[in-house]
Amino acid sequence: MNCTSKEEENYTPVVYELKIPQLFKEKLINQIVPANNPLTQEGVALGKKLFFDKILSGDGTQSCASCHNPQKAFTDNLQFSSGIDGKQGIRNAMPLFNLAWNFDEKFAWDGKDFSLENQALEPVLNPIELHSDWKNVAKKLQNHSEYPTLFLQAFGTSNIDSTLVTKALAQFERTLISGNSKFDQYLLGEATLTPEEQNGFNIFMDEARGDCFHCHGSDNNPLWTDNQFHNNGLDASFSDLGLGAVTGDPADNGKFKSPSIRNLKFTAPYMHDGRFVTIEEVINHYSEGLKPSSTIDPLMKKVNQGGVGLSAKDKADLKAFLLTLSDDDFVNNPDFQE
Numbered sequence: 405m406n407c408t409s410k411e412e413e414n415y416t417p418v419v420y421e422l423k424i425p426q427l428f429k430e431k432l433i434n435q436i437v438p439a440n441n442p443l444t445q446e447g448v449a450l451g452k453k454l455f456f457d458k459i460l461s462g463d464g465t466q467s468c469a470s471c472h473n474p475q476k477a478f479t480d481n482l483q484f485s486s487g488i489d490g491k492q493g494i495r496n497a498m499p500l501f502n503l504a505w506n507f508d509e510k511f512a513w514d515g516k517d518f519s520l521e522n523q524a525l526e527p528v529l530n531p532i533e534l535h536s537d538w539k540n541v542a543k544k545l546q547n548h549s550e551y552p553t554l555f556l557q558a559f560g561t562s563n564i565d566s567t568l569v570t571k572a573l574a575q576f577e578r579t580l581i582s583g584n585s586k587f588d589q590y591l592l593g594e595a596t597l598t599p600e601e602q603n604g605f606n607i608f609m610d611e612a613r614g615d616c617f618h619c620h621g622s623d624n625n626p627l628w629t630d631n632q633f634h635n636n637g638l639d640a641s642f643s644d645l646g647l648g649a650v651t652g653d654p655a656d657n658g659k660f661k662s663p664s665i666r667n668l669k670f671t672a673p674y675m676h677d678g679r680f681v682t683i684e685e686v687i688n689h690y691s692e693g694l695k696p697s698s699t700i701d702p703l704m705k706k707v708n709q710g711g712v713g714l715s716a717k718d719k720a721d722l723k724a725f726l727l728t729l730s731d732d733d734f735v736n737n738p739d740f741q742e
Contacts, residue, residue, distance in 0.1 A: 415557055417444035420575070422504070425583025427591060427626040435504035435578070441521060441571045443578060446558040451576025453554070454569060456742040459544050460528055461488050462536035468527070468573070471497040474740040477667040478580065483678035491532040494644060496678035499671045501582040501734060502664065506631050513660045513676040515633055516650045520574035525566060538566040545569070582666055582734035583626060590728070591623055597728065604725025607718050614722055615712055616690070618703045619662040628666050628729060633659040634701040637694035637711075638675060646676065648699075658699050669730035683726060687719050 420443035422435065437443055454460065455468045471485040472478040478500035484492040495513050503511075509519050517523035527533040528541060545551040545564045552562035559568050587605075589595035597605070607614040609622060619636070621628040633647045635658040642648075648657035660676040674680040680689065691714040694700075694707045706712050714722065734740075 415560065417446040417558055417560075419443070420445045420448050420579070422579065423581060425581065425588065425626070427588055428505070428581075428583055431624060431626055432505060436507065436509060437504060437578060438519070438521070441574060443575050444558060446554070447572055447575040448579055450554045450558045451572035451574065452740075454572055455576055459548070460536065460541055460569075461534040462540075463488050466534055468524075469742065471533075472500050474737075474742075475670075475735050477501060477582070477670040477735055478740075479671050481672060483673050485533075487530070487533040488535050489532070493532055495676050496673060498663065499667060500577060501580045501666065502627055503580065504578040505627055508631060510631075510633075510661075514646045514650050515661060520577055521567075521570045524570040524573040524577075528566075538569075541569065542566065580734075580740060582731045584733045585666065585729045585731045587725075587728040588626065588731075591626075598724065600721045600724040601728050602725075603718075604721035604723065605728075607714070607722045608725055613712060613714065613718060614690070615703070615705070616665075616722075619701075620665045627664055629662045629664040631662065633661055634703065635659045635697065635699045636690075637696070637700050637704045637707055638677075638679070638689070640695045640697050642697075644677065655699055658697060659701075665726060666729045667731055667734065668726050670735055683723050684719070687714065687722055691719065 422443065424435070441447075458464045458467045458470075460467060466488050471480045473480055476499075479497045483496060484494065485497045486492050498513065503520055511517040511520065511523040517526065525538075528536050528538060542564050545555075551564065555564050555568055556562040558572060561568075586595050587597075590597055608616045608620075619630050619632070619634055621630065633656070639658060642658045645657045647659040648654060650656075668674070668683055672681060672683075674683070674686050680686045690711050692710040694704055694711045696707050700707055
């Protein structure tokens with residue numbers, strides 16, 4: 405025991421410097437990194453190892469990366485993912501990037517998890533996801549040939565528990581930054597848009613046409629989401645209450661988080677229930693597919709006409725703009741691969 409105590413006293417983890425894109429520095433307040441979980445090189449490396457390790461699942465067959473594949477912007481291109489027992493969820497696996505800038509810290513489609521650390525607790529326990537229990541996971545990690553030393557170096561203790569595992573996972577997830585799309589380069593004066601892409605951006609920003617920017621950001625919000633919860637007119641009644649099930653407030657029924665529209669090239673299908681397979685279907689929904697309900701967002705101003713009513717050319721140009729937010733460097737970044 406004395407040996408471990410001495411080791412614990414002596415090892416100081418190395419600070420990890422986040423690689424923050426220039427536009428984020430210019431436009432945004434600081435990212436959120438909790439004081440009790442600062443980023444260190446050892447913590448991030450441990451979190452990455454855990455993210456790809458099937459040891460977190462009940463039967464050792466799945467990892468976080470099973471549903472959050474780095475080459476698909478950390479989603480899986482399935483409408484619903486299956487857990488270790490072959491059971492499907494009812495929501496689409498969310499992509500993971502720019503999570504350190506989720507300023508209200510409400511995670512998941514319905515905002516049920518406060519903080520990245522807490523978000524990582526539930527999938528391990530969930531019977532339709534990794535279906536394990538934390539005591540069993542901690543025991544497996546404790547008996548592993550490498551993990552006790554890695555936890556010692558990252559956190560100053562080799563006594564492994566769920567708190568330290570989720571801290572490590574959150575550290576790795578905060579490094580998943582996407583900020584080098586064609587449109588980012590355009591805003592920095594390093595790329596040129598085609599006339600179609602430029603028109604698509606104008607449609608996106610025009611309240612009389614696309615009117616997309618209120619929920620999904622703009623050239624002044626490089627996250628390309630407001631990180632808030634909206635009922636965007638998908639349904640007239642709700643089999644999934646979304647935020648309403650979390651808050652208990654009927655006024656929140658049918659509200660789900662606005663996902664970032666970065667990396668749409670990699671993240672199909674779309675919406676909380678993965679109902680739309682293509683970007684064209686998403687655009688058609690907002691153009692002529694809106695369904696009125698008691699909680700539909702006031703931003704869906706043209707709900708009575710079914711939507712904003714875009715022409716075929718405007719739809720094609722809007723899609724061309726949306727694809728300029730794809731970040732190939734992000735999905736191919738060796739730091740994020742297994």
